[in-house]
Amino acid sequence: MERLEVKKLNHRFGFTEILKNINFSLNKGEVLSIVGPSGGGKTTLLHLCANILDVQEGNITNTFTSSAFAFQEARLLPWKNTIDNISLGLLAKGENRSQSIQKAQEIALKFGLTEDDFEKFPKDLSGGMKQRVSFARALVVKPSLLFLDEPFSALDIGLKKELQAILIEMIVNKEISILFITHDLMEAIRLSDVMLLLKADPGHIVKEFRFDVAQDKRDDRYVYGKSAEILQDEEIINTFELELK
Amino acid sequence: MKFALKIIKDFPAYLWSGWGAIATILLFIAFWDMGNQIYGDLVLPSPLETFKTLNLMLHDKNIITEIQTTLYRASIGFGLSLLIGTILGLLAGFFATASMMSRPIVTILVGMPPIAWIVLAMIWFGMGDETVIFTVIVASFPIIFVGALQGTRTLDGDLKEMAESFKLPWHMKFFDVYFPHIFSYVFPAWVSGLGMAWKIVIMAELLATSTGIGASLSIARSQLDTPTALAIVVIMIGSLMFIEYIILEPIKREVELWRD
Ligand SMILES: Nc1ncnc2c1ncn2[C@@H]1O[C@H](COP(=O)(O)OP(=O)(O)OP(=O)(O)O)[C@@H](O)[C@H]1O
Numbered sequence: 001m002e003r004l005e006v007k008k009l010n011h012r013f014g015f016t017e018i019l020k021n022i023n024f025s026l027n028k029g030e031v032l033s034i035v036g037p038s039g040g041g042k043t044t045l046l047h048l049c050a051n052i053l054d055v056q057e058g059n060i061t062n063t064f065t066s067s068a069f070a071f072q073e074a075r076l077l078p079w080k081n082t083i084d085n086i087s088l089g090l091l092a093k094g095e096n097r098s099q100s101i102q103k104a105q106e107i108a109l110k111f112g113l114t115e116d117d118f119e120k121f122p123k124d125l126s127g128g129m130k131q132r133v134s135f136a137r138a139l140v141v142k143p144s145l146l147f148l149d150e151p152f153s154a155l156d157i158g159l160k161k162e163l164q165a166i167l168i169e170m171i172v173n174k175e176i177s178i179l180f181i182t183h184d185l186m187e188a189i190r191l192s193d194v195m196l197l198l199k200a201d202p203g204h205i206v207k208e209f210r211f212d213v214a215q216d217k218r219d220d221r222y223v224y225g226k227s228a229e230i231l232q233d234e235e236i237i238n239t240f241e242l243e244l245k
Numbered sequence: 246m247k248f249a250l251k252i253i254k255d256f257p258a259y260l261w262s263g264w265g266a267i268a269t270i271l272l273f274i275a276f277w278d279m280g281n282q283i284y285g286d287l288v289l290p291s292p293l294e295t296f297k298t299l300n301l302m303l304h305d306k307n308i309i310t311e312i313q314t315t316l317y318r319a320s321i322g323f324g325l326s327l328l329i330g331t332i333l334g335l336l337a338g339f340f341a342t343a344s345m346m347s348r349p350i351v352t353i354l355v356g357m358p359p360i361a362w363i364v365l366a367m368i369w370f371g372m373g374d375e376t377v378i379f380t381v382i383v384a385s386f387p388i389i390f391v392g393a394l395q396g397t398r399t400l401d402g403d404l405k406e407m408a409e410s411f412k413l414p415w416h417m418k419f420f421d422v423y424f425p426h427i428f429s430y431v432f433p434a435w436v437s438g439l440g441m442a443w444k445i446v447i448m449a450e451l452l453a454t455s456t457g458i459g460a461s462l463s464i465a466r467s468q469l470d471t472p473t474a475l476a477i478v479v480i481m482i483g484s485l486m487f488i489e490y491i492i493l494e495p496i497k498r499e500v501e502l503w504r505d
């Protein structure tokens with residue numbers, strides 16, 4: 001069974017405690033989201049899970065056979081055009097050039113990029129386009145575990161929905177496991193099986209929400225209803241310091 | 246290969262964009278002629294006379310030999326600083342201690358006037374090729390070294406992490422992530438280093454040798470042969486412009502296409 005397990009994780013940058021006693025696990029086929037205030041340590045946690053940062057205290061075991069990361073900032077190679085950026089991970093896996101390029105083009109089109117954008121360098125792409133390229137670069141390698149750091153933050157609602165639909169299809173077919181960060185409660189409700197609430201200073205998990213309806217069965221009513229319900233939650237109000245009126 | 250083809254393909258368009266530059270040069274020559282009419286032939290020979298002299302010189306075997314001597318010295322000096330400067334710069338960039346240690350040395354190399362180096366080199370090596378080549382190396386090496394050093398020091402940590410997360414094999418990490426960034430610093434440094442080498446080689450020859458176009462310039466000065474002096478200046482500037490605008494600039498454009 002492929003599995004990611006985080007146990008008693010603490011992390012510091014210098015003398016500042018960023019994460020404290022984080023525990024959770026993610027099984028194959030599951031989607032786990034982390035929500036929390038800005039600066040709460042979400043990106044740090046994700047980087048630790050993806051082995052981009054070294055663990056200082058505690059334990060992270062990752063038995064997933066493959067993983068890919070879509071960063072909060074797109075992190076594209078400025079000297080490579082859209083297609084070459086997307087095919088980077090495929091080439092790294094040793095796939096041949098022409099096949100990689102073809103796959104990259106297919107997914108680029110699927111993600112709402114046009115043929116005009118294929119040859120563009122990142123400097124000529126909009127913020128949302130860069131984000132889609134970065135997301136496509138991660139998804140095109142068909143990872144068993146996908147790390148997403150606010151992948152849709154720069155997209156308009158239409159695009160957001162389209163890309164979410166692509167993910168939902170993969171989730172329902174159990175093709176992928178996802179650990180993702182978002183600021184958007186509704187997005188977390190729409191996509192995840194489990195949502196963790198990370199409170200800041202230092203970052204620790206205060207509450208866990210579970211959503212049992214299958215992702216493709218969650219209509220707008222379900223999502224709005226759940227959001228309204230969750231927004232009433234004491235811990236949510238405290239964590240985000242929402243003013244009640 | 247694809248890259249070289251693209252440079253050649255874009256070349257005509259690039260040349261066409263050079264009309265403005267040519268107009269400026271013609272305007273400059275017009276002012277030069279005006280200067281000649283005001284100050285007379287001895288102080289400032291007319292462009293026509295200068296170019297006539299130039300033409301004669303270019304058909305003179307002796308002058309060609311002088312030019313070859315200068316080219317030889319400049320290319321040995323520049324080639325060595327390119328090789329050593331790039332390699333040492335990259336190494337210094339990869340190791341934090343080395344880059345810290347190299348800073349004062351670079352400051353001394355950059356801060357010391359070339360003329361002082363020439364004097365020292367004349368004492369050390371006497372009047373000959375070595376003096377000139379040494380001065381060229383000393384002047385252009387720090388420029389290239391600093392370029393390579395900065396290229397390596399400024400590698401983007403975020404992109405390194407990205408490369409790690411996609412498990413890029415080492416050759417992809419090098420050619421796709423590190424090299425383009427480093428090259429975008431090293432290449433302009435090569436260009437400035439070359440310009441520097443070309444200037445310094447003439448100066449060193451003028452002061453320290455009896456061969457090369459620098460020495461010819463010195464002889465023209467002692468004989469008050471202004472047309473020859475100006476013709477030599479035209480050779481120097483013309484060759485620099487040729488290398489810079491016809492060879493290097495088109496490459497630079499393609500290399501830096503991805504930049505803002
Ligand atoms: N490399 C670092 N060195 C020192 N401090 C850091 C470093 N990276 C992050 N921090 C600090 O850690 C804290 C958490 O940062 P992190 O990026 O994990 O927040 P986040 O929850 O992802 O925020 P956001 O939602 O705005 O992206 C911040 O206070 C930040 O200043």
Ligand SMILES: [Mg+2]
Pocket residue numbers: 042043044072149
């Ligand atoms: Mg973040």
